[in-house]
Amino acid sequence: MQAHESLPAAPASSVDEDSTATRRDAGTGESSRANRGWWDRNADEYQIEHGTFLGDDRFVWGPEGLDEVEAELLGPAEELAGRDVLEIGAGAAQCSRWLAAQGARPVALDLSHRQLQHALRIDGGKVPLVEADAGALPFLDGSFDLACSAYGALPFVADPVRVLREVRRVLRPGGRFVFSVTHPIRWAFPDEPGPEGLSVAASYFDRTPYVEQDEEGRAVYVEHHRTVGDRVRDVVAAGFRLVDLVEPEWPAWNTQEWGGWSPLRGNLIPGTAIFVCERD
Template structure:
């Protein structure tokens, strides 16, 4: 799972500044590939125990695929080809493989995929841009993305159309992103994070940039309605929208995610789409 460092107010590297400004596709790809390559080690060190080596977690709330069954019942996954997009260290693919599926884990970041190799894999790893998938049409039965790729691309419809292309008819694509409502709130886990600080309708990308003004991290905001329209424009049918509640067992604070905020406002949105 490629979890972002935080909604629209990510933890800024001490050598960069946070701003909101237009960003195109090329700048987004370059910035985010570099960010994840530089921060993969820290990310896996900080969140590896929560994610586990072979657990399929949809977001910071801790909802896992074993209980949610959003791709289908676990027993139905055996023998099915599954593309994981924005796989990070491929924890989700590892869980899928344990169910008998045939996963392929794809990520933009070379360093994240090195962590997948460190943990160990029995399936292909592919370093590629999610908006230009290097697979033939109709290659997969299912596709999934847990906080991977979708929030980081300038035009998500291009990504969705690519995923649709590589899926077989009737294939399902399930992806999770930061819940759009969170963009209106500060990225703070405590009470200070419960007051609206910006417009929910401001789609200007969140950017961290260096002293020369070059983007080093980019995240693109879409409203909930935007996401639904993107799914439809990408050629999918939306069959479910899941907003996980914060479970009583989860005491973790993860950037702006926390038990306090999680019990009051949604943190994750999961879109279940069919081709």
Template sequence: MHPARWSSMNAEEIVGTAGVARRAVSSAESERASRAWWDADADDYLDEHARDIGETAFVWCPENLREDDAQLLGAPDELRGKRVLEVGCGSAPCSRWLAAHGARPVGLDLSSSMLRHATAANRRAGIEVPLVQAGAEHLPFADASFDVACSAFGAIPFVAEPGLVMREVARVLRPGGRFVFAVNHPVRWVFPDDPGPAGLTVGQSYFDRTPYLEVDAHGAATYVEHHRTLGDRVRDVVGAGLVLEDLVEPEWPEGHERIWGQWSPLRGRLLPGTAIFVTRRP
């Protein structure tokens, strides 16, 4: 497709989304769909959310919890000199924040378009962050090669085997290394993705793990988002040999009126939208 034509189309048109289906999706199909989707949607996503995530900021979630305040990865002086892996870095604002605080981050993402934006933002910020294109279920790094790992809504909701991601992160962490990751709060699965009153009505079972799946005219996945219950997430963490130290459910802050996708002040004041798991490799 000609690049000029690509730029005038939205992601659904580019990847050929024709409808929604209900079926299991393999890791390989999920990865293909996610790579194509985020390559197609990167420009629009960042146009819409640039002011939410910034270019050199570490924002954990739409509730606007920031690492400057939360210090879930440790105090700033504890990060200095640490080798940090960001899983699903997107345009890598979190990695640039880490580098600005003296850490040695590496940003990993599946999407070449997101990494293109990350490279451009590195130049604008004057901060050099190494970037690697790869999927989260098979990390291309040696055992015990990082001190810390993090993921702010990157990769984990979109993989078919999040337990494998946990095991891979545990593998590349050094003993004592911390892994903190933020995902959609599992309770949100039962509600429609609507920031208004319609998003407060239960529409499906919390225990239904069938992924949300968009498909093209041939039935191939164009977008996939996977669901794990809170118990599933804990079992994935523990099954990887990690220790769960904290589960943070950020509350909607007073005066925060920003709507971000399904997140809104209306919903945020009534139910959690984000779950942040703070874990450690023994």
């Protein structure tokens, strides 16, 4: 999951001191290079700041705190044993570790070497780790029963259909892919947790990527916006069947703020969208 601070008109990461935030086009290669570098540089801070909330072996779908043990979006926990599961954008592999505890056989994949080092730090390599781009998965066709991604890969790629097609390729017939992303409506609001984040500041329909760039104009972080309709069409174009779209409500127990997410905003507008897809 990605933590954000304010930028009028779009979600933003914590802008590095030597970079500036803008809205401009960014292609597949530029987005991949920028985000690999950003996560390698910021993985330590991210795990320190959010590691307690994420836990070492908890499967959380987003900052609201929706837990897979309750949501069962991948299916009942008792039916996960023996299933081959691919986690995409795994970070420190917290979700994969929970899956392994249910008897599943997870593989945790991430673009960032440093994030995967945190996975090794936590469990000493008990969960198989793969460093690779989600747009070119290094697995044979039909290698997995299930795939999942909690704020991994999809918000940061210029060509989400390419990623979705790759996921479909490595799934077996009847396989399910569940992924969560920033809710598209959040791009229309300033990314602030307080009252200043409750007024529309930009067009929901502006798909121009959010980019942080250095003094020479090279991207150091990129995030891509898709509307709800875009996401649905992407899922269908990749050959999946969309079986559910979950918009978690903010629970009363969660009193913390995470970037632009907060109890105030979470009770008024959705912050996360979870797409449940199946391969026929």
